[in-house]
Amino acid sequence: MAQTGSCDCCGSAATAGAVDSTADLSCYCPVDGVIDAISKKYSLQIVGLLGANGPMRYSELEEVLGATSTSLLSNRLEELAEEELIERRSFDEIPPRVEYSLTPRGRELEGRLQPLLEWAAEE
């Protein structure tokens, strides 16, 4: 995953035209990086939590998510921030405080995610 330029499903094979003209929707490969970002552990939960609760601190997320290792949470937050789905805001205080919140883009994602998650959860 995490492709930057090449595309394994449209680059080589799509030109073969094996299927037909309705194949407009057949390529979901690049998808920017969002899909990559959200298909890792806790990403979905983070987006959902920030959407439901508003800004949250590092330790709050850590607690609610049920103690993942700190490094894992760090990585997820960093990745989501790189995709501009969440925003990191640090206050210059002692003790330090950092808050994470959804960006507008993140809120768009959350909106589109919700129907999917609700459907998957009810079942």
Added chain:
Amino acid sequence: MAQTGSCDCCGSAATAGAVDSTADLSCYCPVDGVIDAISKKYSLQIVGLLGANGPMRYSELEEVLGATSTSLLSNRLEELAEEELIERRSFDEIPPRVEYSLTPRGRELEGRLQPLLEWAAEE
């Protein structure tokens, strides 16, 4: 992932009540297994392709997806079939023929997936 009974985000931590009452949407952990299934490589594409093109043969999928190894494709198809998102139909012919198509459940998924994918793809 692939949890069957235990839940790492609501089992232990949600009872801590660190956030507040709006945390209804905070638990996406179990989510049946659908999320697990679709967060693996090619699952999304398979569902999308079958939705757009109708039933497809093994070799068609293989070609359009751009030659993943056969075992990987096999695994994905099997997993999606176990989740009852796709249906496998084999014809008793020589040479053998197998077609895959979306189940009603798979079509529901595809519908909810589409807005998300379109949004992610346009960017």
Added chain:
DNA sequence: CAGCATCCGAACCGATACTG
């Protein structure tokens, strides 16, 4: 044609130890 079995490397997860 449609696949399963196997083996290897890469990515991901989790726990621990340590820093600003």
Added chain:
DNA sequence: CAGTATCGGTTCGGATGCTG
């Protein structure tokens, strides 16, 4: 409090090679 650094275990992905 909010992280970074490191390391071992597990899962995932890709390449062959071989069957019904």
